Amino acid sequence: MREADPLSPASPAFVYLLRCRDGSLYCGWTSDVGRRVQEHQAGTASRYTRSRLPAELIWSRPMGSRSEAMREEARIKALSRAQKLRLAAGA
Secondary structure (H helix, E strand, O other), X not given: OOOOOOOOOOOOEEEEEEEEOOOOEEEEEEOOHHHHHHHHHHOOXXXXXXXXXXXXXXXXXXXXXXXXXXXXHHHHHOOOHHHXXXXXXXX
């Protein structure tokens, strides 16, 4: 069985939210949530989270494709902080 190409538009993808040490929220997308959270914790995933460590995963959701994940990330980033927290709480 062939492995899915992580850069293929049809690859499994996830959208996720992190809560940083200062209480701020970070939204991103990835093909591997565990690996991406480890990269954030190591300070190698983004400049934003690097200066706000530690960051904890508070929510993630699988998406059908990379393009869906990117669209959902953009939609979530446009939400208010309160809306993002409600999303993470499952409301």
